[in-house]
Amino acid sequence: MHKILRKNIFREFRGSFPRFISIAVLLALGAFVLIGLKITGDDMRATGNQYFRQHKMADAQVTSAVGFNNSDRKYIERMKHVKQAEYSIYRDALTADSQKTIRLNEKTAKLSVYKAVQGRLPHKSNEIALSKYEKNNYKIGQQISLVDNQGKKQIAGLKYHKYKIVGFVTSSDYLQKDNLGVSNAGKGQIDTFGVLTKSGFSEQTPNVAKISYDNLRGQSYSDQFEKRLNKNVDQAAPILAKRADKRQSEIKKQKQTKIKNARTVLGQQKTVLSEQQTQLDQKKKQLELAAVGVEDSQQQLADFQDQLQKMPAGSQKDAQNQQLQMQQQQAAVQIAQFKEGQEQWQRSSQALRSGQKRLAKTEDKLNQQDKQVNKMTGLTYQLQARSDYNQGYNQFGEAAKRIDVLSNTFPLIFFAVAILVTLTTMSRMAEEKRTDMGVLRALGYTKLDAMKLFLIYGTSAAVLGTAVGSYFGTWLLPERIYAAYAANLAVPTLQTPPSWLWIGISLVFALMCTVVPSVYVAWNSLKEQPAYLLVEKPPRAGSKVLLEKVPFIWKKMSFDQKVTIRNLFRYKSRMFMTIIGIFGCTALLITGFGMRDSINGIIDNQYQKITHYDVVGIYDPNASQTEKDNYQKQVHDIKSVKKQDNIYYGSVTTRPQGTISNQQISMMVPQHEQRFDDFLTLRDFSDHKKLKIQGHGAVITEKLAKLGHYQVGDHLDLTDSSGRSHRIKISGISEMYVGHDVILDSSYYHKVFGKQVVYNAKILDLKDRSANNIDQVSCKLNSQTAAVTAVQSNQAKMAINTILHGLNNIVWIIVIASSALSFVVLFTLTNINVSERTRELATLRVLGFYQRETVMYIYRETAILTLLGILVGFGGGYYLHHFIMETLPPNNALADMTLRWSNLGLSAGLTLLFSLIVMLIMVQKIRKINMLGALNSAD
Numbered sequence: 001m002h003k004i005l006r007k008n009i010f011r012e013f014r015g016s017f018p019r020f021i022s023i024a025v026l027l028a029l030g031a032f033v034l035i036g037l038k039i040t041g042d043d044m045r046a047t048g049n050q051y052f053r054q055h056k057m058a059d060a061q062v063t064s065a066v067g068f069n070n071s072d073r074k075y076i077e078r079m080k081h082v083k084q085a086e087y088s089i090y091r092d093a094l095t096a097d098s099q100k101t102i103r104l105n106e107k108t109a110k111l112s113v114y115k116a117v118q119g120r121l122p123h124k125s126n127e128i129a130l131s132k133y134e135k136n137n138y139k140i141g142q143q144i145s146l147v148d149n150q151g152k153k154q155i156a157g158l159k160y161h162k163y164k165i166v167g168f169v170t171s172s173d174y175l176q177k178d179n180l181g182v183s184n185a186g187k188g189q190i191d192t193f194g195v196l197t198k199s200g201f202s203e204q205t206p207n208v209a210k211i212s213y214d215n216l217r218g219q220s221y222s223d224q225f226e227k228r229l230n231k232n233v234d235q236a237a238p239i240l241a242k243r244a245d246k247r248q249s250e251i252k253k254q255k256q257t258k259i260k261n262a263r264t265v266l267g268q269q270k271t272v273l274s275e276q277q278t279q280l281d282q283k284k285k286q287l288e289l290a291a292v293g294v295e296d297s298q299q300q301l302a303d304f305q306d307q308l309q310k311m312p313a314g315s316q317k318d319a320q321n322q323q324l325q326m327q328q329q330q331a332a333v334q335i336a337q338f339k340e341g342q343e344q345w346q347r348s349s350q351a352l353r354s355g356q357k358r359l360a361k362t363e364d365k366l367n368q369q370d371k372q373v374n375k376m377t378g379l380t381y382q383l384q385a386r387s388d389y390n391q392g393y394n395q396f397g398e399a400a401k402r403i404d405v406l407s408n409t410f411p412l413i414f415f416a417v418a419i420l421v422t423l424t425t426m427s428r429m430a431e432e433k434r435t436d437m438g439v440l441r442a443l444g445y446t447k448l449d450a451m452k453l454f455l456i457y458g459t460s461a462a463v464l465g466t467a468v469g470s471y472f473g474t475w476l477l478p479e480r481i482y483a484a485y486a487a488n489l490a491v492p493t494l495q496t497p498p499s500w501l502w503i504g505i506s507l508v509f510a511l512m513c514t515v516v517p518s519v520y521v522a523w524n525s526l527k528e529q530p531a532y533l534l535v536e537k538p539p540r541a542g543s544k545v546l547l548e549k550v551p552f553i554w555k556k557m558s559f560d561q562k563v564t565i566r567n568l569f570r571y572k573s574r575m576f577m578t579i580i581g582i583f584g585c586t587a588l589l590i591t592g593f594g595m596r597d598s599i600n601g602i603i604d605n606q607y608q609k610i611t612h613y614d615v616v617g618i619y620d621p622n623a624s625q626t627e628k629d630n631y632q633k634q635v636h637d638i639k640s641v642k643k644q645d646n647i648y649y650g651s652v653t654t655r656p657q658g659t660i661s662n663q664q665i666s667m668m669v670p671q672h673e674q675r676f677d678d679f680l681t682l683r684d685f686s687d688h689k690k691l692k693i694q695g696h697g698a699v700i701t702e703k704l705a706k707l708g709h710y711q712v713g714d715h716l717d718l719t720d721s722s723g724r725s726h727r728i729k730i731s732g733i734s735e736m737y738v739g740h741d742v743i744l745d746s747s748y749y750h751k752v753f754g755k756q757v758v759y760n761a762k763i764l765d766l767k768d769r770s771a772n773n774i775d776q777v778s779c780k781l782n783s784q785t786a787a788v789t790a791v792q793s794n795q796a797k798m799a800i801n802t803i804l805h806g807l808n809n810i811v812w813i814i815v816i817a818s819s820a821l822s823f824v825v826l827f828t829l830t831n832i833n834v835s836e837r838t839r840e841l842a843t844l845r846v847l848g849f850y851q852r853e854t855v856m857y858i859y860r861e862t863a864i865l866t867l868l869g870i871l872v873g874f875g876g877g878y879y880l881h882h883f884i885m886e887t888l889p890p891n892n893a894l895a896d897m898t899l900r901w902s903n904l905g906l907s908a909g910l911t912l913l914f915s916l917i918v919m920l921i922m923v924q925k926i927r928k929i930n931m932l933g934a935l936n937s938a939d
Helices: 003-015 017-054 070-077 223-310 315-375 391-407 410-432 434-442 447-488 500-526 559-570 572-610 625-637 673-678 702-708 746-753 771-782 793-836 838-846 851-887 901-927 931-935
Strands: 060-063 082-088 090-095 101-106 114-119 127-131 143-147 162-171 192-196 208-213 382-385 615-619 641-654 663-670 698-701 715-719 725-734 741-743 761-766 787-792
Touching (some): 003 017, 017 410, 017 500, 070 208, 114 127, 162 192, 208 223, 223 315, 391 410, 391 851, 410 447, 572 851, 572 901, 615 771, 625 641, 625 771, 663 702, 702 725, 725 741, 725 746, 761 771, 771 787, 787 793, 793 901, 851 901
Parallel strands (some): 127 162
Antiparallel strands (some): 060 208, 090 101, 114 162, 127 192, 615 787, 641 663, 698 741, 715 725
């Protein structure tokens, strides 16, 4: 390259450095958002897959309340496509010090294994390894004490109440840091977990089976993998339901046999007692005869004594006295024997009565057991895919999908704005350098030499912008997003390998924006003769604007206003480019701020307008009447209960049309439908009119209807915990922002499920709605023998809050990037405007315009175009916000679509502020214009 050419290129870099930097920044922002959002979802899935492989995560699991016998195991292992099955035990308890609910799992070796991050896994029966998130609460070598719901040290299923901590572990089954699942211990929610050896449990019957399949292909979260996994589960669930029915019949038969044997023994004992009663009756008759004999003897002694007293003294009287003493001694012995017999009879009679009471209690107990066995229903073998039993797995995958949704919208807008502005900038640059190219051609340089400036300048800006954007987009943005979404997830550090595909795509786009337009313009210019290039292009012929044809308006306008209008339409391409640039940036800002308010509105709308209950206490309807009465008494004894009612509460699932994952649904049947509105407001999602629970259908929630595109009158298939499917008709769609609910009345429940509803829960509205009081109430309910668990309404609130916190952080990233883009766009376009019109501005100064008037000459145009761009951006922001909030929230949450005026005002205010800052920067540039140099002719 010739020295003059190099010097010319270096001079251009130095002279237009702000323009070079603005182009690089625009491209960097585009690459940053494009690469960052496009690779984050894939990086999250890759990180998760590696973590799952390390922990040999099971594909599915089967759980049973009664455990698995050998026949069950063979049945499970013979199910279609089951590659491997491993059985283990789990029990729930409370930590004695902090009252946390801890799930104690048996150490596994093949599936869903535990990895020690400090210390080791347990080897002895009295050793335990805890979750790694308990490292701040316990130390290795320390003893952890456990209690049951009543505070007793004897915990069902556990060998000890104290275990020695030997390590801290991670598990793929527990991907959340807290709220790890439902339990009947403590407040009803699992807070942490621990690992024991099998010998650490007193009950050795396994109650969970981990399963892996041999026909799964692809990575976790891929459609291929999830569809095949769900198909395996769907095929096996009905088969397992039949096995559960058979096992239930076996258990019933065993219990009935035991009861029958117990009744046989009871009958034998009754016979023995009956014989004893006969003996006692005979003994009683003997005692009655003996009592008569004793009474006769006493009477005879009294008569003999009276006769003796009447006899005169003498030898005969002495002899009679001796005889009297002998008779008295005999009577005393007779009385003693009678009393002994009487006492013995009383003891035997008391023992008989105790035996009879004991037998009566035993008979009553057997009768109750017999009734419970006859009523025993609902034994299930619940088969669930990993996305169903592991909420952390599902939440992690949903987070990655939400990033994918963002990556299909925001990067396109960012890059579209960057491309348009960069295209304009580089095209203008090529037109500006028309004279310079003519000089180079006149000096004998080739066309390629004349275009090298644009090739090097454009390539340098493209490479620099792509490099900076790729660097920060590869690690900074993914890590920030990951940290936001993983705030409540127990997942490893994100892997962020460079994505050469998206880096290459970004570079190609950047080169097309910088090199292609400038080279194209330059090449067209170089087709002309050098002499023609050395002469500036004549200005275009002036033309009237439309407003000039409206005299009564045009004549009333000032000189400045007329000039501004003419200049706006004189540079049409620049006008449209500014409006489009501001439109895109404003739309992004409105969407960003609108997302924040829409996300926060989920909680406000749900828990202020719709959900009024605090706790649903679920109990076992098959428990004894005494246990159920005690549970009811506990509810009445809780002073903070404001309102309470009976409901049926159960969990079902459905897979809406067009989706590949199951949705968890809470099914409720209120006992008193007219009072249900005190606990949950049901109102139509479109007109907000109150909905009635009708006998010909069920009410479902709005988000569930949207997922499956359901309408009133459509049918929905529900799958219960046993794997059986039931079809319901939709009679109403209720506004709901958190979770999926299905509400039926008792008659329609009977029609769908073929049985009368059995109310199994108490729904409670508390006076004190603090989290601490809700936990205390839940613990009191779970302390009852009949308790199954307690469901807190704020559990969903906390889970959604965690997700929303992650989304809020992403929103701020989007807002900051959008603000930066808005500022750079305004700066670049205004800089072009000022640079191209230096001669015009110099003329104004020579004509006597003040500095302020000269600045306003430019700024007035910029302000008008900015306002037009903002107004158009309002419409774009509304539709973009609506589209994003339809797809961004998780499947169990519905966003508030309201776009508040504060969002519009803040977005417009920021854009205007950036416009003002840019103009203040341009003031310095306008002041430095050399008027004489600018007015010199190119000739």
